[in-house]
Amino acid sequence: MADPSAWDENDRVRTEASAAIARAAQATRVQRLVQESIAFVYADGGDAWLDEDAPVAGGGVTTTALTAERNARELFDGDTVVLRFGLFMGPDSGSTLAALEAARGGASIAVGPPDAYRPTLSLDDAAAAIPAALRVPAGTYNVADVDPPTNAEIDAALAAAVGIEALRRRPPQNGPLARSQRVSSRQLREASGWAPRLRAGTEIWGRIAT
Numbered sequence: 001m002a003d004p005s006a007w008d009e010n011d012r013v014r015t016e017a018s019a020a021i022a023r024a025a026q027a028t029r030v031q032r033l034v035q036e037s038i039a040f041v042y043a044d045g046g047d048a049w050l051d052e053d054a055p056v057a058g059g060g061v062t063t064t065a066l067t068a069e070r071n072a073r074e075l076f077d078g079d080t081v082v083l084r085f086g087l088f089m090g091p092d093s094g095s096t097l098a099a100l101e102a103a104r105g106g107a108s109i110a111v112g113p114p115d116a117y118r119p120t121l122s123l124d125d126a127a128a129a130i131p132a133a134l135r136v137p138a139g140t141y142n143v144a145d146v147d148p149p150t151n152a153e154i155d156a157a158l159a160a161a162v163g164i165e166a167l168r169r170r171p172p173q174n175g176p177l178a179r180s181q182r183v184s185s186r187q188l189r190e191a192s193g194w195a196p197r198l199r200a201g202t203e204i205w206g207r208i209a210t
Contacts (some may be wrong), residue, residue: 011064018068022075032079034133035072038065039084039119039144044179047117051184052084052140062176069140079138085126086119086144086183089200091208093123100209103158108167114152116180119144120201132194141188148182149201161205 018035025033042050043057058066072080089096102109112118121144129143149157155167172178189195198204 007061010061014064014068015071018071019075022071025078026076030076030078032081032134032138033072033076034081034083034130035068037069037082037084037140038062039086039142039181039183040176040179041065041069041084042179042181042183045117045182046180047115047182049182049184050142052142052187057176057179060176081133081136081138082140083129083133083188084140084142084183085129086121086142086148086200088123088126089120089204090123096204096208099158100162100205103155103162103164103167103205106164106168108151108155108158108169110151110155110169111173111175112151112178112180113172114150114155114169116151116178117148117182118151118154118201119148119181119183120154120199121145121196122198122200122204125196125198125200129188129194132188132192136188136191139187141191142183142185143188144183144185145196145199145201146185146189147199149199154201157202157205161209 022033041056041062043055045054056066069082072082087095099109126143133141159165159167
């Protein structure tokens with residue numbers, strides 16, 4: 001994830017592939033298009049709750065995510081649903097396993113300050129949001145833990161899972177993943193009845209640190 005060149009194929013999918021899918025859906029008169037996006041598109045909000053109308057900011061991995069959103073809205077005339085997912089977490093998530101491995105060595109991989117909020121989401125809860133998106137009004141929806149944890153909370157849970165007192169923090173960095181994003185997914189929960197089954201940012205570690 002730290003290597004910018006590793007994102008080349010990801011960026012191509014979000015730009016070229018999203019446009020191709022939107023045009024194909026339009027040509028075949030599909031009624032609804034569900035476009036994946038990420039919750040990290042939001043500008044730093046401090047400790048304020050961020051709903052779908054909060055300001056967004058490009059940069060890094062968020063730039064092409066916003067392009068994919070725009071392609072879905074502008075190249076398709078049917079109902080478009082954009083899902084802005086939090087950070088995927090689970091036993092087969094590369095970033096989750098990397099954080100766990102670093103924690104076993106005593107280090108945190110958080111790039112933002114300790115009090116920055118991070119929108120997280122278990123892979124199972126992310127999967128459940130897809131069918132939920134088929135029965136909601138067209139629009140943009142956040143998909144994240146009900147109560148997004150801070151980096152400090154995540155690191156404390158990680159440390160406990162690997163049996164150490166605390167993790168060493170890295171120097172502060174810039175970029176979308178360093179922003180504080182206390183993302184609210186209330187709109188999707190109220191529109192569909194979907195709700196995450198666990199607070200992934202703090203509860204996932206004890207389930208996989210074996």
